Amino acid sequence: MRLKARLERDWRFFRDLNRTLKRVKTIAPTSANLVCDDIQAAVDQWRERPALTYEKRTVTFAEMDAIANRFAHWAKGIGVRRGQTVALFMPNRLEYFPIWYGLTKIGAVAALINNQLAGAPLAHCLNISGAAHAIVDDETSPAFEEAKGLLERPMQQWVLGHAHGDQRDLTQALKSCSQLPPDRSVREGMTAGDTALYIYTSGTTGLPKAARITHVRAQLYMRGFAGATGATEKDRVYITLPLYHATGGLCAMGAGLLNGGSVVLKKKFSASHFWDDVAAEGCTMFVYIGELCRYLVNQPEVEAEGRHKLRMVFGNGLRADVWAEMKRRFRIPEILEFYGATEGNVSMFNFDGKVGAIGRTPKWLKKKVNYRLVQFDVETEEEVRGMNGLCIEAGPGQIGECIGKIGHDARSEFTGYVDKAASDKKILRDVFEKGDAWFRTGDLMKTDAEGYFYFVDRIGDTFRxxxxxxxxxxxxxxxxxxxxxxxxxxxxxxxxxxxxxxxxxxxxxxxxxxxxxxxxxxxxxxxxxxxxxxxxxxxxxxxxxxxxxxxxxxxxxxxxxxxxxxxxxxxxxxxxxxxxxxxxxxxxxxxxxxxx
Missing domain, CATH: 3.30.300.30 (ANL, C-terminal domain)
Known part of the structure; x- marks a missing residue:
């Protein structure tokens, strides 16, 4: 019986892994196919199907594309050219995804700024983006105004709302912009290795850093989760995470849209309204961060939590005790926990639902993946090296830092940050042989004998x-x-x-x-x-x-x-x-x- 269960688990792991890899195997940094081409293909196939729902307004794939095209023509009209950056500083709203999708159609870069920022941290993020234009709304415009004096260069503010002073009215400007796609020639010669987005680190231990997200990396996120979740045109994904981060803005969007499904987008997370929304909207999946789930299990029971249509939830950071309670109380059939760093080259999935694990690498797969755990000294905050000067791999049960070997293909490249010095700090050299280079995740993990990975702590958080x-x-x-x-x-x-x-x-x-x-x-x-x-x-x-x-x-x-x-x-x-x-x-x- 135990052997049968193990074989069923391995079969499921292989099935889901294969389904994911099929979606990403054709992606290459040298390809002329950009992330906007992936989204456009979904638009062309499912034009009349619902794509985005926000505050009781629903737009079809065709309508979402038309909104994106208007933003593309607007940016082109004000002189934004391929490779140049536009800062996007807004909370979740219907236009958020179409804005950056439209900007990629003309080869421009969108810097996704955390809408919770103000003062010096906000100015820092705007400054390192290099943007000459910023898109804001009524909610974020006051914070932008307060930070203007800290900007290193003039930045034109475009408001989706009420403009005043030297602000420009973006709503009015869009009215004269075409809904038709811009000519593809404006991005002729670009490859998937070019930059599509800047996504900022959370800034838990200092000022945020801008990670350079290439088209190929955005494609990996979006296609990968369209495959890993087994999403179809019948799925409806509930997103309450901010779109300025990769989990909500790329992973969940890919799962929701690339296979013809739809997305229900909320401005922000509300534990008290969560289940009413999920049930009323007929959602089949939602994306989580571990703390979000803990908030849910700590809420009093409500009637709506028993009549949802969820088939899967996916995300990262789910604690084992909360995981078990989520399954039991909310009767969720499948939980897909994953691990990945926005700027990194390490990703793993816990396809078979082992409680508490962030991923799994069976022995037969180990030589195919680019990540390893190496022994780490938390006191010196350095890898442990042997007499030969090379790192020592951590065995089952040993805690080590997770690192990813840097290569030149889509899944192993490290594109780094805007700040080159910050990028260099994330590279570990001479790891298992002289001259090799590995990305440092900064995360301590451990494995068990079956190849499951368990998150332990962030380096700097663990202390002696x-x-x-x-x-x-x-x-x-x-x-x-x-x-x-x-x-x-x-x-x-x-x-x-x-x-x-x-x-x-x-x-x-x-x-x-x-x-x-x-x-x-x-x-x-x-x-x-x-x-x-x-x-x-x-x-x-x-x-x-x-x-x-x-x-x-x-x-x-x-x-x-x-x-x-x-x-x-x-x-x-x-x-x-x-x-x-x-x-x-x-x-x-x-x-x-x-x-x-």
Missing amino acids: WKGENVSTGEVAERLQAIPGVMEANVYGVTVEGADGRAGMAGLVVGPEFDIKAFGETVAHDLPPYAQPVFVRILPAIETTGTFKYRKIDLVADGFDPTAIKGAVYYRDPVKGGYVRLTKPGYAKILAGGVKL
Whole structure:
């Protein structure tokens, strides 16, 4: 029976992998076929079918194409030429996807700016885009106005809404633009290796970096997920993630549109309205980020969650405990977890639904994939090298950094960032032989004997304490299971005179939270080195647009109770539990009077 189950699992893995590879095998950086040609092919085949639904308005493939063509002609008319950039700074809305689709029709590049940004981070993203024009709407225009003084060069602001001052009215300008496709000659000579988009990193540990997304990389995302999800013209994909990132803007769009299906787009995620929307719209799939699913399982039960038509959900970052609850409570037939970095060359799928795994590489496939795990020292934040100077591959159960060998084909190339210095930092050289080059994902993982991969932590998040490596992700997962803890963000802080970094947990708690009971559970459930030394109570945890926790500001705050609003506790080695940290207590810790 066990052998039969293993064979069925392997057959399913091979089937789904083959289906995915069939969609991407013809993609090449030297091809003249661009991502807009892929989308145009879908338009031509399914012109009258619904493509996009947003706030009760639905447009067909033909209507979506007409919107894109107007933007293409507008950009061409104001002098935007192939290779030049237009900044797109808006929340999710019906025009978002057609805008960048239209810009690629004339060979232009769209810089997809996080609409949550303001001030210096916004100006930074606009500056490195090199754009001379920016598209905004009524919601984002005020933030753009405030950041204008920080721009390194003039940038014309085009508003889909009410224009004032030196702003230009884009709605009015589009009225005189043709709905017919621009002549293909405007992009003659371009290849799929040319840039299509700039997609920015989340900026969880600093200012965002602009990843250069070529046409071939955009095609890999879109075609790959059209294949991996088994999408058909009957599918309807619910997207509540921001379109300025690859998961929602490329992966989910590809699954929704390239095989003739449709997309239901929401401006932003709402846990309270989620199931009503999914049920009412007849959605068959939705795309997730792990935290989104955790919000859903923490919501009270609603009637609509039992009458959906979902056949699959797909995304990344789903914790094992939330995964099991999603399957049980919401009766979701299939969960497709995947791993990939926007700018990287490593991607994997967990096709057979192993709970908690981010992907799988069976032994018979290992020589065909370009990624490996190498042993890593979290204290020095460097790969471990042998006597020959080369890296050492991590075996099953060992934690290592995931790296991807850089090649010249579509799936293994590394196009990097706009900033060359930032790109160079992501390349690891002389790994398994002199002269080779590998992309550093910055992610720590481990594998098991069956070839499943499990995410452990981001490098820089994992820290060393009492001679042991502490995974912030694993500790946070344990803490969030404790009664009264609604959210937990775990990180390491420097304590003068201490070896390594002490664990600190920023908690959002409910009224039933009890620090004494919390301490007792921590002592029971976690080994001593993994138990947070400090606990900080937060009103909320700051996140990026894709629900990733920001740690940089919390790390900078440290554990000084005079500099922090709200309660701070430390684990008192004498009393054996958490006690409130006072100014004298803080001074005593700094003086070495407390053995942490």
